[in-house]
Amino acid sequence: MSDEEFVDALPKVELHVHLEGSMRPRTLLALARRHGVDDLPTDIEGLTKFYEFRDFDHFIEVYLAAVRVLRDADDFAVLARETALGLAGQGVRYAEITFTPFLHLGRGIDADELFGGIERGRLDAERETGIQVRWVTDIPGLPNMNLRPASEGTVEFALNRRESVIALGLGGPEAGVPRPQFAEAFTVARDAGLHRVPHAGETTGARTIWDALEYLHAERIGHGIRALDDPALVEHLRAHHIPLEVCPTSNLRTGVVADYPDHPLPTLIELALPVSLNSDDPPMFGTTLRDEYLHALRSLGLRRDQVVGLAAAAVEHSFAPAPLKDALRAEIAAAADRLQAAS
């Protein structure tokens, strides 16, 4: 059986993917035309070049430029539906997708217009394919932004939309954006029963992950690959079962890891840390979740049973309701048996 057949037969869960960063190139080009955003590339070739990032800060700059094409409820509905359908087409049954309300509220977009749109897209995709999507709203931790209103606005947005928003995140650059300033937002979120999944240890070291645990009550860590800098932290994450959402191609494309052979995922697995495999901003990084699973086998040298383990781990690390988790566990176990028999 080929690697492709193997990966395609595996039911999957996606835990770390950004909605705005999932915009299909064709959709971005069409929305830019429709809304007269005239300082972006106008063809696929230009967009591919636009998505060659010098470093992480350059990536964030491009991200902020691209989201400006999203204006009305229909745009958000298309984005959410296409993102969810794209995942469903890769065998994803359940996804926790991050979006950043404050990036849009800050541009004058109405909160209900935004949420109405993405909910319409979510429910259309669920009706069409059965995929279950829940939302994570993240605070954009941008150094040049007024972060108090961004934090408070994001939490308020989430708390008023609990029907499908399940967690609070924190994204953006880590350097020069100290984590303790977000403590209050994450404490309010925790006390209200929202889950906490901040990015940490993507572009800076172990200290940021400790801060995410101490100040932000993190239940999972976005990326977290720099945990390896600190053996005490590795031990803590393992002992307290704090999962890392690992996105290998993202790390290469933003320049925080040089190449696949240098990627720490195999080491994290060897150390028995709880890890899942995710796609982050797939079209911007020239990847898909399916590609990440293929890279795990071919470029990171993981065995097939380890890759099944990654798919199963994503179920365990998810905040899906217990009956759905049970169904997904059973489905992955059955697929693993079939794949074992076929090989």
Ligand SMILES: O=c1[nH]cnc2c1ncn2[C@@H]1O[C@H](CO)[C@@H](O)[C@H]1O
């Ligand atoms: O890999 C990533 N790391 C950090 N932030 C990211 C990533 N991908 C997308 N964003 C987005 O960048 C926004 C601007 O601050 C964040 O809010 C986050 O959603």
